[in-house]
Amino acid sequence: MNNKKLLSKSQLMFFILQSQIGVGLLSLPYMVHLHAKNDGWISVIIAGMIVFVFLFIMWALGKRFPDDTIYEYSNKIVGKYLGTVISFFYALNFFIISIFVVTITVSILKKWILTFTPPFVIILCIVGTGVYLARENLKVIGRFFTFVSILILFLVFLELLSYKDANYKYLLPVGQAGFKNIMIGSHDSLTAMLGFESLLVIYPFVKGNAKDILKNSTIAITFVTVLYTFFLITSFVVFSPEEIKIVSEPILYMLKALSYEVVERLDLIFLSIWVVPIITSFVTYLHIASVGMEKIFKQSNHKKVTLVLGILIMIISVFIPQEDQIIDKFNIIVSYSSYIFIAIIPLILLIVSIIRKKKGQSQLYEN
Template identity: 35%
Template sequence: MSIIIAGLVIQFLLVVYSNLLKRFPSDMLTDITRKLLGNIIGRTVNYVVYFYFILTGSTLTILMVKILNEQLLPLTPGWVLSLLVIASSVYLAVSNLRIISRFFVLASFWIVLLVGITLLAIWGTKELQFILPIGSVGGKDILLGSNNALLSMLGFEALLFLFPYVIGNKKGMLKTVSYANLFVTGFYTFVTFLCLITFSPQQLQQIREPVLFLFKGLTYRMVDRLDFIFLSIWIIPMTTSIIMYLFLASKSLGGGKNSYIKTVLVNGIIVFCISLIPHTDEITDTLTQFVSYLSYAIVIGLPSILLLLTFTYKKQGKGEGV
């Protein structure tokens, strides 16, 4: 239920984004902020947006390295994994958007493979009674769960920067991103449902990574350790997220092509330095919680306020009246 609520919130935000971007079809979020808030306030807000993208990319890197160290490569130093992930991300992020999008299309096929592997987890002992009665935890806990689900589904805010690059009919953009949101929400709901009917509530409290643990008990004649296979494939879509946040952070500062490349390199160094902090549970939870709160301001609050300002001040957007 928490994931479904998070998906509905994201769909509402996509409608807000679509209405805002239709009024500024040739501008990114950072351009819109300067037009509606003024140059000084707009630039200040853009620096906050930049900080959000850097911190989110760093958090994803930390979580990725932490899981790889615990589950797949326990003897490899964390800084080595961070360096490899960030170096490959920077290598793609300095490319133009067309090359990045082609790589993302290739990466989407691996996501399909992840879905296929997840379907194998259907077989085995399942207990529907583990989820009964539905909603027994109370509305407050369901909303808190939606907060965690929303954080794991971040990335849709990239639309605020990618919309001007869309070639062709931009009116169908909302339908396209809505289908993407439906797929992500459905996949997350399915995986969570599998974990809930496989493990008892007491077991879930003791398991660190329920999804990976779900595959450890699956063994086939020609395939073994599906958790390692799942994790190895999972690295690819996780890396695409880091690439995208490096791209968004660099674009949020503006500048030409040469300055963009330099900015990506600097941002990669910053993300790498942040990823070197100790990966203890306390620090990771604190950082994740801070990113969660900041995402409410940047992903939900800022676009909503800007959309309201377009009705209040009747500013003129580039290429189309507001």
């Protein structure tokens, strides 16, 4: 490893944080409310706990193979051929999620800001920016993610302005949706929190021991859980239960209703800032997908692979219809298939590695 290409412990935290905050945020209150009603904020907290369990499994795998990514230790655990198949499907999954991120982003931007802009122009801007950054090493990406994380505070500030119309009685009675519906809402919340699985790829490039990696990853997940809970509670206390049923992006609608002498459309400011976490999420998936393809096809580096994947994403995204039904089906496929890659496969690999006593060498850089 080249020490200059490694992430610091704090950069790891911001990397996971920026990877998690993505396209699911805007519609999350609406999606969770469909099942969990105004107990959706409980669903988010439960989802955060579940995410930590999945993260712990990935961390345990990384701890056993501290110098390898999942594309490498899968071969050591289950053999070359099956390991290559697993690696390919992981890279393919990250590639598909990259397309999903672009599709959702284009749909929202077309709806709220760039109504008359051709979709391919928006796609070109998103993918072009993403490819430019994803071609770099993790040190550069980590620095950028750390720098733009300050923008999250502006999103929180804009949300706080909505509390002048808050009605906290909308949250009562707590637990009215029932345990089953709250758990279904946790599934919707978990989908919006995807991005932490990048640890499967970036673990060996972090400067620090296993304890530090787990600690900083946990901090990132906790922050995202608290942030999402805040956004849900804000939406639930501003909109009545009947109103939120018909508002697909409540976060934007409540900002649109606010008006000041200097600034009239706060929703447009929010969207302008929100685009940055979307780009970082896209960069994460594009980067870890290209690293996987680089390993599988034995390329010298991931830069050329990133460019090729970027072109493919652009072509595919252009031909995906910008229709709600298509996007909803896409969302369902991504949400349920993700369980295979964030829970089932890592757990199986961990169990097999313990049974077969497979273990890698100690990490090269500890501090």
